[in-house]
Amino acid sequence: MSQQGYVATPPYSQAQPGMGGYPAGFGSTPAQPLYRHYGGPPQSFPAPPTGMMKPVSSPSGMPPPQVPSHYGSNGQQNGAHPQSYPAPPYGQPPQSPYHSMAHQGPPPAQQLTNQMGAMNLGYGPGPMQSPQVPPTSPPTQQPFQTAPPPAMGHSPLGPPPTGPHSSQMAPPQSPLAGPPMAGPQSMGGPPPMGGMGRPFPGPPPPGAGGFQQPGPGAAGPPGHPQQLQGQFGGQMAGPGMAGPGMAGPGMAGPFQGGAAQMAGPPQKKLDPDSIPSTTQVIEDDQAKRGGQVYTTNLRGQVPPLVTTDYTVQDQGNASPRFMRCTTYSFPCTADLAKQCQVPLATIIKPFATVPKNETPMYVVNHGETGPIRCNRCKAYMCPYMQFMDGGRRYQCGFCNCVNEVPPFYFQHLDHMGKRVDFYERPELSLGSYEFAATLDYCKNNKPASPPAYIFMIDVSYANIKSGLVRLVCDELKTLLDNLPREDGAESSMVKVGFVTYNKILHFYNVKSALAQPQMMVVSDTAEMFVPLLDGFLVNFQESRAVINNLLDQIPDMFADTNESETVFAPVIQAGVEALKAAECSGKLFIFHSSIPTAEAPGKLKNRDDKKLINTEKEKTLFQPQKAVYEQLSKDCVSQGCSVDLFLFPSQYVDIATMGDVATHTGGSIFKYSNFQVERDGQHFLSDLRKDVEKAIGFDAIMRVRTSTGFRATDFFGAIHMNNTTDVEMAAVDCDKAVTVEFKHDDTLSEETGALMQCALLYTTISGQRRLRIHNLSLNCSAQLSELYKSCETDALINFFTKSAYRAMLNQPLKTVRENLVNQAAHMLACYRKNCASPSAASQLILPDAMKVFPVYLNSLLKTGPLVGSAELSTDDRAHQRLSTTAMGVEDTQLLLYPRLIPLHNMDVASDVVPTPVRCSEERLTDAGMFLLENGCSLFLWLGQACPPELIQSIFNVPSLAHVPVDLRSLPELDNPQSKKLRSIVDSLLDQRPSSMKLLIVKQKDRSEIMFRQHLVEDKGLHGGASYMDFLCYVHREIRQVLT
């Protein structure tokens, strides 16, 4: 559709010399750290003018007030706007939105002006849908005056009356023209400066000037209108098309929120609305494809976004829930692939949860001989096998080998060459299905046994004191009733076992025949072994009495312990040995408190050295201590023993090492720093419940087969690889994804496309051996534009995240960050060069499918692991790094672009979650209440001016000041607001793989810092550019590439 794609605000990029000043104008932190990350020349950042600082340091200081109010009103109006003007944009110049962002006109400053104009003026109620309008309607105030009524009507929250607006309208200009001008100045350089200066004080003249530009600009790329439709139309959906274009719906929140704070500097921030908005993209996709059925019958079809709510109908390709690619159209040649630098990767989540309304997995049984496979490449029977010779033979779609059809499988072909039983056999008609595996697929040719869950509880002083041990023991009594079971099975076949430990290990015999449990202590941690066989792993139902007895006693038994040292590696070793002895696979749930310092294998010492940060050696902080743990991972994987680690540290525990085994065995790491039962108990328990109950397969081995011409070369995930092709996973659950990168071997043909088959051999929760097959077919094209068109930003960023997080083990962080930006720049530059229509170099042109890629990338660069700040705990960084390894696309998307949900104006009557707004401080309002979640944390942000009624209805306290900060869950109140909010929170928690702890954050409280870290469009608290700065930076990089 779109050739050109998105063309973003050139002014910024164009004015390189002025760049330095720009960030200064916005951010409260000095510019240097920000740019240092990019490795850019420091010279480019002139010291921020003192004048600039003022507004920054006193956002609500003297000069700005008018402006905020000014914008505030705008905001409100804007907020109302979308609804009020769905139609106009279409009628008038469709370019308008386009202009606001993509005025390619030579004088960038003017374009900026235009945008400003658009913002300032275009939001009026009037029909001024586009920047072009301002000139025609010189009295700027007018629109405002007229606007309020409708605006008010639409946004009941907007308290400021119209009056002020109009009266303030003029004053604001001057402050803006003054100090804030530095921003534009720096960007636009001296010449535009003048232009810039004027538009504000006197909208009409500059506006006109600016206005002129759009014309030609629009004219430049002829296809603009259509492109617009193509690119934005979908996303913009109705309201989005409103006059202000991009700024449309997204504007509402931020502007209101920013009212007080935006002050002078926000002047620049007018532009954020004009740069691609993730929330907008998400919203548009939801609008376009949400609620629809996605039928996987076409090759190379781009699925809806992960955030979109859709239903999948499997018609020969795996659901995007299972496999999602960075692009659905592979370049035909390796050269092309190299040229565009777009990674070719698939994120496979083999056990992804399938909604109830979609068909569950069929199990195919081919009898004693096992699944039918290609003789040469061993691919499994799938829709890509071509039957021929009247059905007697079939040609493998992957290696083209012609195979005989086994007699029992023979079936006639119809006139289309399709087997008559096509629709009766899932393996012929579906993208995903399972085969029952035969003994050949079992370890030692012995039938697999049901897996076992072993709970290993650290009973050292710290865990006893924090109350954790009691909490876990109490919880297990009920939790174990919910062990995962086969669909339709009466009870779970999973066996359970219990170990407690500090410096030594205690195993428990909980055989049902016993009157009371027996404890067996193993002190020989140097060479771990399992002291008992019979009675260690038992069926919970049968041994319930003994187990409950045990769980009752454990907390008391160690109540007066003073043992503070722990071991760790021997604990895992013990688990592996236990599973080995029982000849089954399984999972270890380890509840651990401290760095293992006791004399035993895998003993660790504190190597947390903040001095290493930002040096060549920083990577060592993330490298696990090898030897013992490496071997342990191998042992675990070969036994099918997954390790889930629940950490309750009060200080450094070397997660980089401790988490190593978990991240190689398909396990997860949960961390609860300074755990307190009252505060973190619920959070932990819900994590534990989810973890215990979730669907999972064990002792898995995955192989990704591809059609000729390309092959899987690299794998990222909580996996272990013994060779280059077999992905071994001790366990794989519904949240674990493996990212697979492909490389060309040869030329791909457009005709046959690129086929892939992911086969996962695993043991089910009831001990059956199965093969889960996911097939996916992609297009191939010699045209790069095809590739760019069918890119998937969310998948891309997943790949980038994983590869960057892996690279940081071997390269200095600086290099990793540079490489990331470089590759991104190359990708975008390649598009510019090969796919976009010629345009001025100063224009930032982004492929439509990737237009929000920069914001994700920027967010990635600002994540803890990559940011390199001594203020972050090494453990947290390592934890985040490790947790990301097995994330699926949904998780990385949310992690890198949290959802910021405005609550103050939610519609309590409807059951939809309010539309999230952009993750930026500007979107916050004093009088607002926001929910922010990223899959790991959940914040409830309360603005200082949050209406007491709302506070009352949610918290049952009279005012903000009374809201307890240490509240861990929302009080259950019987009013619509409270109910609505709680249902939102619950639904969020339900959707995410891990539970999130609810943190109440009051505006301007100390705790707000944590919250602000997640406003990814803003400057990073620990370094890292704001979205807009980054965009400029990327643009500069692109230009460098292009020249």
Add this chain to the structure above:
Amino acid sequence: MATYQEFIQQNEDRDGVRFSWNLWPSSRLEATRLVVPVSCLFTPLKERPDLPPVQYEPVLCSRANCKAVLNPLCQVDYRAKIWACNFCFQRNPFPPSYAGISDVNQPAELMPQFSTIEYVVQRGPPTPLIFLYVVDTCLEEEDLQALKESLQMSLSLLPPNALVGLITFGRMVQVHELSCEAIAKSYVFRGTKELSSKQIQEMLGLTNPAASGPQGRPVAPQDPAVTCRFLQPVHKVDMNLTDLLGELQRDPWPVPQGKRPLRSTGIALSIAVGLLEGTFPNTGARVMMFTGGPPTQGPGMVVGDELKTPIRSWHDITKDNARHLKKATKYYEALANRAAVNGHSIDIYACALDQTGLLEMKCLSNLTGGHIAMGDSFNTSLFKQTFQRVFSKDYNGEFCMAFGGTLEVKMSRELKVSGAIGPCVSLNAKGPCISENEVGVGGTTQWKICSLSPSTTLAMYFEVVNQHNAPIPQGGRGAVQFVTQYQHSNTQKRIRVTTVARNWADAQSQIQHIESSFDQEASAVIMARLGVFRAESEEGPDVLRWLDRQLIRLCQKFGQFNKDDPTSFKLSESLSLYPQFMFHLRRSPFLQVFNNSPDECSYYRHHFVRQDLTQSLIMIQPILYSYSFHGPPEPVLLDSGSILPDRILLMDTFFQLVIYHGETIAQWRKAGYQEQPEYENFKHLLVAPLDDAQEILQNRFPMPRYIDTEHGGSQARFLLSKVNPSQTHNNLYSWGQETGAPILTDDVSLQVFMDHLKKLAVSSAA
């Protein structure tokens, strides 16, 4: 003067001492010519119901290297209140508490009838007895059940304040904690990994790192009973322990076809030793190990777990084919020595049809005074009663066991001690009276006997050092003092002092006297112990040859004969039985390995070197009683001639008790005559040996194997192999007599043996 017989008996009754010679040759040269060394059998804790212990400390000679105890042989100057040590002649003042002493008011230890006296002394806090059960769980269900019951029963036999502990083993070793109430807790060790004592204690959580003093010397635990959770007073934990024993399961690890269960005996014992070493050093303790098979893994392994490789036999051993033998033996020896140093004894109760590795493990008991009991199954009365008898009590209702004994021997200057043979280890106490000529365990004047029973008997070997040209004055006496310190079963510390003296005699002028003072029974046992001791380290035939040589020399020395005329050979009464003892000793399982497995030999030898004289003699030459209608039961010759059709024989070999019904008797019995009232006398005849056997069974430890057989029965071999084969298939018809039963053997009979002996003794060539 009473006969020597009476003298010997009287001495034995009073002092528990029997010397080979009751007159001592006065010079070294003469002594060596007597062939049988000056030596004695000494029973330190001989039961003396008539000897009440005195409640004060013994008075010691003040000379530093003497320290002999005041005794009836000392010269006392009542006026000066001074006594002279009869060993070193040091003159010592009496301690103040003896101020009232006079020739009419003598302390007990000066009275001649108190040549053996027992002191109760106060040394440190009383420490309870400790019993640590080490139980093999690789047993058949039935065996394990029986064993569990026996163990549970034994709890009621233990003194209530005794500490008890439990270690079980199979593939793993479990040390059970007994103090815990709610949940049965045990520490588990890998069965293949050797751990140092320190490691064991650390792993059991017995060391408190903070407690060790600045000098690095570990501070003794203040109250070990509290600190050690593994050893608890019986009265506190008997319920717990009974339950625990009741819940003991067979080793759960699967034993594949064709394999032996993995049994970590070596590690289990090392943990037991380590545990006691760390918690109760130098305190009386008994490790009681119950095993149903050979150690099959880890250090101390005797045989691999492959059933296709059988456990070593004598054949393998002589061929040097026993792979694990040396290593295992060395391992157990090291363990035994550690235990001995700390005064802990180790019992082995091995019940299995096949061998269990006693050969390798015997030193555990031999060096520590522990018992060995061997049986076919734990589910037999043999085991059950033997085990019960370990806890038998004496006339005072106290346990017939004592712990942590040290035996010190002091002697006159003319004597030196060469060594001891018995369940002891050397304490390496150096002194001037140690002979360079080591016999048995020598090189010391003190021995440790970790566990003593009233019958524990040591053979002590002495050497006369007086040179021939410096004769001892006529009428002089040599004296020997045995000082035995031990922990009584009632936890008292006691010292028993036995002081004996014998006259010196000039071997040239008084050879007849010396000859008549010969105690052939004691000598036979003493020589036999020497032989057995040698047999442990030497090849069987060498030992036999050596024994023969000694016998011939003795006969040459004391026999009356004309040179080269065997028929003229005569031995005096005091030596007349000695050759016969030697004949039977040569055929005994102590020296003959044929027909006995290595384990059996070890077992027999173990008991032989610790039993008192009477029992030892039975072992050498079993007793045979004959029951018939012709008169009351009578002892008969241990000869095939005694096996007659109309007799019932009762043979006691110590280890077996055989009742043999002669051919006719057996037929009668089969015909059921005993049931008929008119043949009541026959019934009585049948019952008589059973009653007598019962009496023996009552008192013997270990329980003998009880065999009831008849003519032609397969079990009759036990009898036939013991009797002197005076009639064999070779000579039966030439004798042409209708007495006795022929034995199918190529062994020589006593007659032939004696003929050869005579011939060799009179031979001038020898």
